[in-house]
Amino acid sequence: MNALAAFLLLAGSALAAETTVTVGGRPLSGLQGAKGDPSAYELAPVSDWIDEPFDTVLLQGVLRDSRIIIEAARAQTRGTPEPERLDWVRAETAVFPGGRFWAKARLPNAARGRVLMRTLASGHGQAPGAEVFEVEAFTAAEDRESERSAAASPAPVPVRCEAPKPAVVPREDWGAKPPKEPYSPMTPVKITQHHTAGKRPTAPEEALAEMRFIQDFHQNGRGWIDIGYHFVIDGAGRIYQGRPETVLGTHVADHNGGNVGISLMGTYHPPNNDEFSAPQREALIGLLLWLRDAHGISPDTYIGHRDYNPKTSCPGDLVEAELPALRDSMRAARAPFASAAGRLELERLPRLIERARADGGF
Numbered sequence: 488m489n490a491l492a493a494f495l496l497l498a499g500s501a502l503a504a505e506t507t508v509t510v511g512g513r514p515l516s517g518l519q520g521a522k523g524d525p526s527a528y529e530l531a532p533v534s535d536w537i538d539e540p541f542d543t544v545l546l547q548g549v550l551r552d553s554r555i556i557i558e559a560a561r562a563q564t565r566g567t568p569e570p571e572r573l574d575w576v577r578a579e580t581a582v583f584p585g586g587r588f589w590a591k592a593r594l595p596n597a598a599r600g601r602v603l604m605r606t607l608a609s610g611h612g613q614a615p616g617a618e619v620f621e622v623e624a625f626t627a628a629e630d631r632e633s634e635r636s637a638a639a640s641p642a643p644v645p646v647r648c649e650a651p652k653p654a655v656v657p658r659e660d661w662g663a664k665p666p667k668e669p670y671s672p673m674t675p676v677k678i679t680q681h682h683t684a685g686k687r688p689t690a691p692e693e694a695l696a697e698m699r700f701i702q703d704f705h706q707n708g709r710g711w712i713d714i715g716y717h718f719v720i721d722g723a724g725r726i727y728q729g730r731p732e733t734v735l736g737t738h739v740a741d742h743n744g745g746n747v748g749i750s751l752m753g754t755y756h757p758p759n760n761d762e763f764s765a766p767q768r769e770a771l772i773g774l775l776l777w778l779r780d781a782h783g784i785s786p787d788t789y790i791g792h793r794d795y796n797p798k799t800s801c802p803g804d805l806v807e808a809e810l811p812a813l814r815d816s817m818r819a820a821r822a823p824f825a826s827a828a829g830r831l832e833l834e835r836l837p838r839l840i841e842r843a844r845a846d847g848g849f
């Protein structure tokens with residue numbers, strides 16, 4: 488085994504695969520609000536059986552009322568569970584502007600089973616529930632990323648660059664927090680496509696806020712050192728820098744080494760079925776072409792998250808179906824120019840960032 492292969496193996500080994508929690512094969516989404524009596528609760532549908540041990544249930548979405556309390560439990564029998572007999576765990580919840588939230592319940596041990604969730608009313612009246620984009624189950628102990636393989640990474644080798652670098656909103660412009668630990672250097676050799684399984688904002692203010700949400704979800708919800716992806720594309724086709732593409736990311740369990748993670752804001756999967764629009768496609772192709780030329784990455788390496796882990800719905804049925812056409816575009820010799828609409832939006836962005844800073848937004 489050569490040094491690069493050893494590095495790739497080490498670098499990718501520290502992250503457990505997450506499983507999208509489903510009900511009848513569809514992602515579990517939506518939580519009913521609980522009624523006024525604090526002892527009353529509303530039970531979400533019991534999930535399908537998850538055949539891999541998990542000790543953490545992590546969900547994210549939009550709360551309609553911050554008074555909602557979310558609890559999770561695991562049923563380890565395949566029959567109809569009795570909610571009263573389960574050990575319920577209260578989820579830690581972080582709420583952002585507009586009710587954007589993530590919630591994390593840590594179960595006492597790792598085991599296979601089915602996920603149950605319920606909401607409780609914390610005050611008086613009825614908490615109106617939540618829109619849930621995605622619920623995931625995984626083993627947290629294995630999910631912490633390890634940075635121990637840093638020294639083995641070779642320096643990036645620049646190659647001839649034909650395709651221009653598309654405009655990318657830098658970290659300081661979306662209000663990124665610093666990484667919690669130093670990064671590990673990485674030579675990009677392949678690309679994985681994701682969706683955020685979250686909101687698909689097109690307005691700049693909302694997209695900047697969503698970037699800050701995703702970073703917090705990854706740093707404090709998942710416990711990673713930084714946002715997991717290297718690039719994120721919003722609903723209007725603006726590209727944001729996540730981690731620098733020359734450092735190790737955290738986005739595909741066991742396959743992070745050399746792997747550039749690109750994520751589309753939105754949920755491109757039933758029942759949400761967000762639109763993968765022409766401006767998003769143009770931005771993505773521009774980014775893929777630049778990565779191809781700047782880092783010598785083969786279009787054949789560009790695949791979807793679920794191609795590594797069939798238990799995740801990421802990047803959604805709609806985007807996964809586009810990947811062969813996107814690989815074909817990536818094989819094309821020249822970069823397309825950014826759409827006029829995309830350029831206009833990018834020109835507006837600095838002023839919006841200035842205003843957000845002045846308002847103390849970040």
Ligand SMILES: [Zn+2]
Nearest residue numbers: 681682792801
């Ligand atoms: Zn993914």
